[in-house]
Amino acid sequence: MDFFPIILVIHLLLAVALVGVVLLQRSEGGALGMGGGGGGLMSGRAAGNLLTRTTGILAGAFFLTSLALAIIANNRTGGGSPFDKVPAAAPAAAPAQPAVPAEPAAPISK
Numbered sequence: 001m002d003f004f005p006i007i008l009v010i011h012l013l014l015a016v017a018l019v020g021v022v023l024l025q026r027s028e029g030g031a032l033g034m035g036g037g038g039g040g041l042m043s044g045r046a047a048g049n050l051l052t053r054t055t056g057i058l059a060g061a062f063f064l065t066s067l068a069l070a071i072i073a074n075n076r077t078g079g080g081s082p083f084d085k086v087p088a089a090a091p092a093a094a095p096a097q098p099a100v101p102a103e104p105a106a107p108i109s110k
Contacts, residue, residue, distance in 0.1 A: 004072050011065040018058040025051045 026048065 004069070004076070007065055007068050007072065011062070011069060014058055014062045014065060018055070018062055021051060021055050021058060025055070
């Protein structure tokens with residue numbers, strides 16, 4: 001069974017989820033002015049801990065799926081470098097006689 005498409009879909013879902021979780025986090029400087037109000041379901045510390053932990057888990061899973069995709073892709077192509085498949089060039093043959101300079105087309109004046 002080919003797992004490449006399955007892992008690729010999981011990888012893309014992890015990428016979207018990771019972007020979403022990172023965008024949900026409160027910025028330290030509050031540069032955008034959207035720092036999130038004081039009310040809500042969770043306190044600032046609890047939300048920060050949950051989002052930080054979720055980001056770490058998603059990042060680890062993203063890293064693992066990246067490695068899995070790279071290994072599967074390498075096994076699909078047969079491995080090795082594309083440069084390994086290039087045939088070696090034959091060594092250039094040495095000229096049999098030394099080259100004689102050509103005579104000038106016009107006479108040289110003295």
